[in-house]
Amino acid sequence: MTDCCFQLKGSVFTAVVLELHRYSSAEFTRELEQKIEQAPQLLLQSPIVFNLDKCIDQAEEIDFAVLIQQCRALGLQPIGFRSCARFNQAMEATGLALLPPSSTRGGSAIQKPAQPVAGPEAIEKRVRVPSKIITQPVRSGQQIYARDCDLIVMSQVSEGAEVLADGNIHVYGGLRGRALAGVNGDETARIFCHSMEAELLSVAGNFILSEDFDPQLWKQSVQAYLNEEKLCINPL
Amino acid sequence: MAKIIVVTSGKGGVGKTTTSAAIGTGLALKGHKTAIIDFDVGLRNLDLIMGCERRVVYDFVNVINGDASLKQAMIKDKRTENLFILPASQTRDKDALTIEGVEKILDELSQEYEFIVCDSPAGIEKGALMALYFADEAIVVTNPEVSSVRDSDRILGILQSKSRRAEQGKEPVKEHLLLTRYNPERVIAGEMLSVEDVEDILAIPLLGIIPESEAVLKASNQGQPVILDNEAKAGQAYGDAVARLLGEDVAHRFLDVPKKGFFKRVMGGR
Numbered sequence: 001m002t003d004c005c006f007q008l009k010g011s012v013f014t015a016v017v018l019e020l021h022r023y024s025s026a027e028f029t030r031e032l033e034q035k036i037e038q039a040p041q042l043l044l045q046s047p048i049v050f051n052l053d054k055c056i057d058q059a060e061e062i063d064f065a066v067l068i069q070q071c072r073a074l075g076l077q078p079i080g081f082r083s084c085a086r087f088n089q090a091m092e093a094t095g096l097a098l099l100p101p102s103s104t105r106g107g108s109a110i111q112k113p114a115q116p117v118a119g120p121e122a123i124e125k126r127v128r129v130p131s132k133i134i135t136q137p138v139r140s141g142q143q144i145y146a147r148d149c150d151l152i153v154m155s156q157v158s159e160g161a162e163v164l165a166d167g168n169i170h171v172y173g174g175l176r177g178r179a180l181a182g183v184n185g186d187e188t189a190r191i192f193c194h195s196m197e198a199e200l201l202s203v204a205g206n207f208i209l210s211e212d213f214d215p216q217l218w219k220q221s222v223q224a225y226l227n228e229e230k231l232c233i234n235p236l
Numbered sequence: 237m238a239k240i241i242v243v244t245s246g247k248g249g250v251g252k253t254t255t256s257a258a259i260g261t262g263l264a265l266k267g268h269k270t271a272i273i274d275f276d277v278g279l280r281n282l283d284l285i286m287g288c289e290r291r292v293v294y295d296f297v298n299v300i301n302g303d304a305s306l307k308q309a310m311i312k313d314k315r316t317e318n319l320f321i322l323p324a325s326q327t328r329d330k331d332a333l334t335i336e337g338v339e340k341i342l343d344e345l346s347q348e349y350e351f352i353v354c355d356s357p358a359g360i361e362k363g364a365l366m367a368l369y370f371a372d373e374a375i376v377v378t379n380p381e382v383s384s385v386r387d388s389d390r391i392l393g394i395l396q397s398k399s400r401r402a403e404q405g406k407e408p409v410k411e412h413l414l415l416t417r418y419n420p421e422r423v424i425a426g427e428m429l430s431v432e433d434v435e436d437i438l439a440i441p442l443l444g445i446i447p448e449s450e451a452v453l454k455a456s457n458q459g460q461p462v463i464l465d466n467e468a469k470a471g472q473a474y475g476d477a478v479a480r481l482l483g484e485d486v487a488h489r490f491l492d493v494p495k496k497g498f499f500k501r502v503m504g505g506r
């Protein structure tokens with residue numbers, strides 16, 4: 001093998017998906033500003049992927065360059081569009097990446113490309129991803145991500161620490177940091193904790209900050225789950 | 237083999253160097269041959285607290301660079317038998333420290349000493365990482381206030397992820413909490429976190445509680461480790477901490493508000 005000055009590797013990153021429901025320039029800037037204000041640390045500089053599936057009828061009127069500029073002006077980093085056959089050309093023209101269309105999860109309007117019928121071999125290959133189990137405290141500044149599985153933390157999650165999972169999150173010590181379940185978009189994911197003292201709870205991108213928690217739930221055993229895109233926190 | 241103990245905190249000004257000097261001196265007083273290394277290259281302080289600043293000829297960086305031998309650079313303490321200090325360089329910065337250089341020095345010291353106390357600089361950058369990388373045990377110095385506690389939590393995370401023991405998958409660094417500048421009166425007044433609060437947040441074993449004391453500042457300015465001041469509560473508390481570090485079972489003291497004597501009560505003095 002020749003000695004190459006670089007190496008190509010596949011990697012998975014989490015990005016925020018901006019799903020447009022309708023679009024008018026002024027309204028968009030105003031509401032985006034408000035959203036960022038609620039959680040500047042979560043959103044500023046974070047990569048953004050546009051998804052136009054839910055406003056496909058209106059998409060023709062959107063000037064993508066302006067849309068991107070509006071996001072950049074507020075400190076977001078647009079990196080691409082969810083592909084959508086009708087507008088692929090216009091999307092490509094912006095210079096951003098075209099990402100594969102979203103799955104049917106969340107009731108997207110676009111048609112799924114015909115998938116090859118999975119034979120018995122393909123089914124056998126489907127392996128269970130074991131949960132990630134953490135026994136040590138998750139300290140301030142640490143981030144634990146359970147990819148494609150549940151996360152179980154047997155100890156505490158300190159203030160300033162962050163635990164993320166594509167699946168559910170269980171915390172058996174004090175949960176004082178941030179917990180984000182279903183970061184890949186799984187809206188059925190839940191967070192369970194023994195003592196809820198979190199800074200932020202999020203399921204599939206729908207989050208609540210500590211100041212919005214019901215004070216009665218403080219230090220209680222609770223679960224957090226999505227009910228019609230609204231994050232609910234209930235005692236266990 | 238020597239036991240390598242890092243004194244660290246994340247936050248500055250909480251008493252790391254005071255603690256390094258006191259714990260190092262305490263170990264030597266108990267008859268263990270001890271070296272204290274100042275890792276705060278560029279902002280050297282340990283020599284002042286130990287009162288040996290006029291005797292610094294060669295320093296840590298000189299030894300790493302091979303300009304001096306370890307024997308030449310180690311300063312023998314004049315007051316305490318078995319105690320040696322390796323001062324930091326004042327003219328260089330933390331980039332002068334290398335993993336290989338530090339490892340070589342620690343290996344050489346390990347042959348001869350029983351304890352090596354590494355006085356970490358504040359922060360979580362190179363100097364602090366170097367100080368904790370080779371540690372077997374860590375004394376996390378924390379003040380009873382929220383920012384100090386959070387920084388200690390951060391440094392605990394780093395100890396468990398970036399130390400050599402963590403990287404090599406060995407038994408984790410043994411952690412000790414040392415709560416300094418503790419003032420029971422202010423805890424009762426709600427101005428300061430209590431021992432229980434801090435233990436609850438950090439969840440590591442408590443090595444000692446050092447009461448806030450004027451003796452500490454006095455000792456620093458005189459270049460005399462506070463542990464040598466038997467009159468001062470802070471000195472006694474450090475003595476207790478050293479005993480616990482060596483495995484002795486000593487009850488915690490100075491947790492309650494001191495009762496004012498008759499004279500003080502009448503005069504309303506403090």
